[in-house]
Amino acid sequence: MTDTLKKEDATDDWKTHVFDSLSFPTLILRPDRTIVAANRKFFQKTGLTENQLIGDTCKHLFFGDSDHDNLPCNSSQCTLAKCISEKRALSIVLNDRDENGDKTWEERVFSPILDSRGEVSYVIESLRDITKVKKLEKKYIDVRELIDKVVQSSASAIMAANRKGDIILMNKAAEDLFGYTVEGANHVNIEDFYPPGVARQIMRKLRDEKNGEKGKLPITKVNIITRDGEEIPVEMTAAIIYEEGREAATAAIFNDLREKQAVQKKLEEAEIQLVQSEKLASLGRLAAGVAHEINNPLTSILLYGNLMQEKLDEDNPLGENLRYVLEDAERCREIVKNLLAYSRQTSPSKDIFYLNNLVGESLRLIRDQKLFMNVKIVKDLDDYQILINADKNQLCQVLINLIINAFDAMEGHGTLTLKTYRDKKKKKAYLEVSDTGSGIPEENISKVFDPFFTTKEVGKGTGLGLSMAYGIMEENQGKISIKKTGPEGTTILLEFPEEEISSEFHFVSIG
Ligand SMILES: Nc1ncnc2c1ncn2[C@@H]1O[C@H](COP(=O)(O)OP(=O)(O)O)[C@@H](O)[C@H]1O
Ligand SMILES: [Mg+2]
Structure with a gap:
């Protein structure tokens, strides 16, 4: 083997033909780094002659006379030395610039040739220009990074799961919406992101060919479940990602509704x-x-x-x-x-007064004390003295109407609660009238503010109380609404703009 590789003895050898036919520039070196042969491709590429090449060392060939410490040949990283000591093929990627100054990449593959004793007698070093591959790889990485940025910066929540339903991608918006990070979501199955049964339903629709294009879910409204267990309505689209005709993953886009x-x-x-x-x-x-x-x-x-x-x-x-x-x-x-x-x-004649005083005043004005019979009256008044600017007589009328309605609904038994409070930020004052009466049936809720709507017997109700209250509240820049109603009772909410105290303010006391 040693002899056949000597250039002068090997001209007719088929191995030399094989060597010369290799499409990569290739050298054969001794373990001491001396070049013993180079193939045709190598001569073509470098333009060197046999005389210049044979007997030279690879170190001298590639790095000339320079001998600084940073040369790979001088360190333990020398791939040739490693290939010899480990007796296995190794490669190294080097980069350079071409005549136009563009970056080039070259991979050098070192393969040991072992003799009959298993010792390295020669090393084949072949040079492969991998610039094209590297450039493609870079382009691919750039595109991937761009896609990543687009996905990450999207205002819509984007999520992908593998076939087992494990989350493999979540953008920032998805993390915010669902309250998980991708790592956290790793332990959660996709089914837990929806109310029971919904994930399966989505998958069924995705796989259903009748339902538009197979593998695609058109915009659909569903609820999702966050990490805190909150149900949030969203609009979503989803798609199955196929690889070679097989389902590989699912991706979905969500918009908070x-x-x-x-x-x-x-x-x-x-x-x-x-x-x-x-x-x-x-x-x-x-x-x-x-x-x-x-x-x-x-x-x-x-x-x-x-x-x-x-x-x-x-x-x-x-x-x-x-x-x-x-x-x-x-x-x-x-x-x-x-x-x-x-x-x-x-028309209203407005004054500034304490909301709490309105409660006491109105209760006193209800002369028909027999209404109070077995009704407990609870006053839950804000410790803070909330001021409002309104027509107090009109508001007394409103409150009396609400209280009488509450008594009527309780038929003599129950609890009437009058509550005041404020929302400092919104600058609003609130007065709630709650009873433990029979409630307003669903079908009547939209009618109770209509004039002449009453469910009371002739002679008892006029059906004007609430519509009047509505009108008065509107005139006083307030609002009246049914906060809640049901078999446990009804709460009517009055809402006013809160009057801010100014230094030169005067108000009339009505309590
Ligand atoms: N607190 C309440 N609980 C249950 N139903 C109520 C209550 N307040 C009002 N309603 C319903 O709304 C209707 C209209 O009320 P309102 O306008 O005051 O007229 P009236 O009291 O004369 O019937 C009542 O007949 C009653 O059916
Ligand atoms: Mg009434």
């Missing part, structure tokens, strides 16, 4: 409020006209009726009938009074 839904809800509420205000306004005008017309004849009925009553003997049998006439006329006057108030004929 909470903000969108909140805006939508506000819009709907504003629309309802507008309709309600318009309804009240037109009915208000009608009611005002009717009330005015009825008021005068009613006043005379009451005036003459009272005169008659004074003149009648106590035992006159007509006395009872007259009393009924007067009682009903009185009731009519009450209705007319409410109608006029409801139609907002009287």
Whole structure:
């Protein structure tokens, strides 16, 4: 073997032909680094002659006369030395610049040739230009990095899971939405990101060919479950990633719907409020006209009726009938009074006062003490003296109406709670009237603020209380709403702008 490799003896040897036909420039070296042969490709590439090459060392060939410590040949990193000591093929990648100054990469592969005793007698060193591969690799890395950046900076949450359902990718938005990091999510199965059964349903849809394109889920609304167990409505799309026709992973994109839904809800509420205000306004005008017309004849009925009553003997049998006439006329006057108030004929005269005082004042004004019978009254008033700027008489009317409604709903038994509190940040003051009564049935919730809507027997309810309250609250820049209602009772919420205390402020005390 040693002899056949000597260039002069080996011209006819088939091994030399093989050596010369190698497409990579290749050298054969002795363990002492002396070059004993080079193939045709090597001569072509370097332009060197046999005389220049044979007998030279690889160190001298590649690094010339320089002999500084940093040369790979001088350190333990010399691949040739390593290949000899470890008796196995090794490679090293070197980079350089071409004539245009562009970076080039070359891989040098060292393969040992062992003799019959198993010792390294020669080493084949072949040079492979891997610039193209390296450039492609760099391009691939750049594209990957770009995709990574796009995914990471997306405002939509992006997530991918492998076939077993383990999370393999989560961008920043996904981590924020779900409350996990990718590492944390590693221990969580994809099924736990949805309410029970939903993940399977999504997979079924993804695999269903009838459902649009197979492997793709069109925009779908679902709820997801965060790490804290919170259910969040989202809009999602998903896709199965196939590799060679087999399912390899699934990827999904999520958009949080909470903000969108909140805006939508506000819009709907504003629309309802507008309709309600318009309804009240037109009915208000009608009611005002009717009330005015009825008021005068009613006043005379009451005036003459009272005169008659004074003149009648106590035992006159007509006395009872007259009393009924007067009682009903009185009731009519009450209705007319409410109608006029409801139609907002009287514009509010505003004062600044303590919200807590309104509660005491209104309770005192309810003269019909028999209503209180077995009802416990709880006053849960804010320690802070909240100020509001409103028409206190009108608000007393509102509160009295709410309290009477609460008593009616409890039919003499239960607890009435009057609560005041504020939201300092929002600058709002709140007054809640809660009862433990029967609640408002679902189908009536949208109607209770309508004028003349009542579920009470004739003679008891006019159906004007809440619609009047609605009108008054609106006029005083406040709001009235049903905070909650059900078989456990009802809470009506009044909301006002909180009045800020200024140094030169004066207010009237009503408590
Ligand atoms: N606290 C409450 N609990 C249950 N139902 C209520 C309550 N407040 C109001 N309602 C319902 O709303 C209707 C309208 O109330 P309102 O406008 O005050 O008229 P009225 O009290 O004259 O019936 C009532 O008839 C009743 O059905
Ligand atoms: Mg009422």
